[in-house]
Amino acid sequence: MTSSGPALTNAHALAACAQELFLRDGFEQTTVADIARAAGVSSRTFFRYFPAKADVVWVESDAEIAVFREAMHAAPEGADVWRAVADAIAAALDHGDAEETWARHRAELILREPSVQAQAAVICAQWQSSIAEFVAARMGIEQSSAPAVAIAYAGVAASRGAHELWLSQTGLSLSECVFRMFELMRPAISTGIG
Structure with a gap:
């Protein structure tokens, strides 16, 4: 090039x-x-x-986490927290069709390149912390409580799974993959939580 x-x-x-x-x-x-x-x-x-x-690889991370946090907290009171997290992830990672190649390249590097995975752990921890904070606030529990931690880890795992699916299924949008993985990976603890 x-x-x-x-x-x-x-x-x-x-x-x-x-x-x-x-x-x-x-x-x-x-x-x-x-x-x-x-x-x-x-x-x-x-x-x-x-x-x-x-x-x-992390050029858009600060902006994405800001959109993610804002979208979660904008969910109506009483909304299903798991769905609110899924909606927020889909919103934060939607860079539009014009950026699909860039986003696919980034996902491939994050998931497969050892040299960027140390920083990936730091970024994932920020997303987990944001989810746990949101869940704790909505459920009236401690951020370090088992339900908040479980949903936070499950949310990051579902996002990672969505990216894996997206890389292998070029006919699906990232948002479709996010919602599919979130439905499949819904933690039992989130059932009935508003």
């Missing part, structure tokens, strides 16, 4: 370029210089956006 147009000078565009190279050439084999060259920028420009090459 070589630069074939104007320089890519925003974080998302650099991340998309890097992810494509990672999948084509291998994560370890792709250098920051390779990414910068393909994007038509300097390595210095790359490092203005990302401290390390693995960080490109």
